[in-house]
Amino acid sequence: MFGPHKETPVLAANRLARWALMLSQYDYTIEYRNTSKHGNADALSRLPAGPDVYFDGKEDERDIVTVCLINTIDTQIKPTDQSALRKESTKDPVISEIIRYTREGWPNQVSDHLKDFKKLEHSLTTINGCLLYGNRVVIPASLQQEVLKILHEGHFGMQRMKQLARTAVYWLRIDTAIQDMCHRCTACAGHQNKPTKPANHPWMLPEKPWSRIHVDHAIDVMGHHWLVVKDAYSKYPCIHETNSTSTKTTTQLLEEDFSHSGYPHAIVSDNATTFSSQEFKAWCHERGIVHLTGAPYHPATNGAAERLVQTFKRFLKKSRKSPKEALQEFLMQYRRSPLASGYSPSELLNNRQIRTKTLLPSPAHEAQERQAREATKSQAKELQSMVHNVHRHYQVGTPCYALYTVGQDEPVSLDGFQQP
CATH class of the missing domain: 3.30.420.10 (Ribonuclease H-like superfamily/Ribonuclease H)
Incomplete structure (x- = not known):
């Protein structure tokens, strides 16, 4: 299985990971021994002589949780029955059949309800009468609702439930079951965040002003x-x-x-x-x-x-x-x-800029002011010349209007003529 010129098979990766986890509790040295020198282990060599205080002290909290995973799930599901998970797995027709195939070997053709587990056959193992997928315990159908309630404790949401489930338990379509559980929870629905507002459709910019x-x-x-x-x-x-x-x-x-x-x-x-x-x-x-x-x-x-x-x-x-x-x-x-x-x-x-206090005098403004003054002067000169160039000639019989001022006795001058 191991060698300098051969990679680890993909199908054996999960099994090797479990072996490595179990062997990590021991301090050992690997030595090579020829097959002819191997001897079969008898019962006395495996029988412990008594409690090993030194070995027990080597175990830490993480190892205890890993080894006692099944017992912990049993306690949470049914505190009064420490073997509930094993019993329900034996009663479940699907899991019991999978356990048998895992121990004895999978046939080439299986029933439709086992085809999904057939794809996972290299990752399935049995421990203490329970079925494991990797390091996750496969939960029987009769206990799935109880496990969902345990996962939903604290109402931490759908994603946290999925992450927690991926560390301990498994069954087919477990993500869908978690989603349905969260959607049916009235407490989660009553305190969930408001949905995001859809983006407002912007107004089109008009082609002309004041449109x-x-x-x-x-x-x-x-x-x-x-x-x-x-x-x-x-x-x-x-x-x-x-x-x-x-x-x-x-x-x-x-x-x-x-x-x-x-x-x-x-x-x-x-x-x-x-x-x-x-x-x-x-x-x-x-x-x-x-x-x-x-x-x-x-x-x-x-x-x-x-x-x-x-x-x-x-x-x-x-x-x-x-x-x-x-x-x-x-x-x-x-x-x-x-x-x-x-x-x-x-x-x-x-189409013009208005003048405000912030617009200080500039050369452009001064030039405009000079142009305005010059234009005013030229207009005044033209008007004056037009007034002086107007000459009227009156003859006898020319119709005209006479202007009389009420209260004046002296004659009024009308364009050089004396009217009595």
Whole structure:
């Protein structure tokens, strides 16, 4: 079996592992002896003369657990019957037949219910009237439910049960039995983690600015209600302070924004009564606006507006100014700050950058200012020249209007003519 030029057979690997485990308890030296010098061991050579204190002291806790595995399982299943596992294995028709085949040898053809064990024949052994698969005890069908209850003690979950079972017990389709046990446990079902939320389908980016806007209400923030509007393309924000969240008030505030940028193609909102009312639907229909709503109880579907509300709330809490002044500062900075694309919301919506305090005078700004002054001067000169070059010639009989001032006695001059 062993040799410098021959590998260990795969079929004998498990049996060698068990022999190595048993021999690991002893301190021995291997010597080669010719077969002709071997002698048959008699009964007296195997009969112990008495307790070996030195040998018993060599055993540790791990060896005791390994040797007493079957007795431990017996105790857990039926504390009053230390040989329950052996008795039930003898009664079980399948296991008893497998034990017989393991001892006497497997035939070439077996019944259908033994074909799965036939594939494992080189890993099956019998110890103390019980069947072992590797270092795992094969549990009879009558004791499988009891073993499942022992494995499920502590309610540690399906994976821990499987890992624990793989160290001690085995039967066909044991993983499926463990899964069914965990699924039927009401305690585990009542305290299990919430299922992961499915990923939200992102909104498609519009092709043009102010094509789709997202609206929402921020309720009772710093003592006020706020209507939040955000363009999906440019991320341009519009926020209005309001004392009412009614449909009429909301549409009036939206009309203010639409007077600057026009009507969008679509409005996205949640399912609040303000936006789900017939009045709001009719208002959108009259203006050719498609009204879209997110999934009920899932505010993330209107994430653009929800995110703006969150950012605005955080800004108000940090600001030391009044809510109205803080609102103007927030809108100015938000519309001016560049996005990931490198352009600010004002540039994407209005195709120009707005001026703020953060924009210090630069050569480009100074050149624009000079051009503006020169353009103003040239326009003033052209206008003055046009006024001075206008000459009117009147003749007798030319129709004209006379200007009279009430309360004046002196004649009024009308383009060089004296009218009495």
